[in-house]
Amino acid sequence: MxxxxxxxxxxxxxxxxxxxxxxxxxxxxxxxxxxxxxxxxxxxxxxxxxxxxxxxxxxxxxxxxxxxxxxxPSQQSPKKGFLLSIIVVTFIAIAAGIAISLSSGITTGVLIGGVIFICGVPPFAYLFYLRKQRRDEEVDG
Incomplete structure (x- = not known):
């Protein structure tokens, strides 16, 4: 074929x-x-x-x-966007952990909050990588 x-x-x-x-x-x-x-x-x-x-x-x-x-395309620094995203994910993970701790115990709350944080970081890290790569291409090209 x-x-x-x-x-x-x-x-x-x-x-x-x-x-x-x-x-x-x-x-x-x-x-x-x-x-x-x-x-x-x-x-x-x-x-x-x-x-x-x-x-x-x-x-x-x-x-x-x-x-x-x-x-x-964004004029904003990829690093600034990544740090903002990490702060938001951290806030969401802490809020969910506290809310779950009140109803199911502190161990469960910490576990769920940690899982939310760990699952939330890789997509933003990948997006940071793509934005940084794009910015480097624009500077070189």
Whole structure:
């Protein structure tokens, strides 16, 4: 099979892939919705499609970050945005930890707050990397 070199055909192929992705995602959401109706959230989360859906959503979000960095140039320093993001994630993690500590105990609150912080930092670190890389390309180019 030959590689497609015509840009119009490449664009058409990408649109077809996007359409298939949307239909597949709607099918997965439909199946998971049926599981919620039949057996509740526990049954839905036990379904392997839940894992596929979550992994796909996370990867799609990470890939779209690169597009948003390229689309919206910013004069703001990438470091300033990263530090602001870390402060916001830290505040959210502390607030959630305190709220959960009041109802479920301090150990659970610290654990949940830590998980929120650890899960919140990598996307902002990746975004910082993309913005820094873009800024370096603009300076060099």
């Amino acid at each position: 030959k590689k497609i070199k015509d840009e119009r055909l490449v664009l058409k192929n990408l649109k077809n892939i996007r359409t298939a992705y949307v239909i597949q995602t709607l099918g997965i959401i439909g199946i998971l919705g049926y599981d919620v109706i039949q057996g509740g959230m526990d049954r839905m989360m036990a379904n392997p499609l839940w894992s596929v859906f979550m992994i796909t959503a996370i990867i799609s979000s990470l890939l779209s970050m690169n597009v948003s960095v390229d689309e919206y």
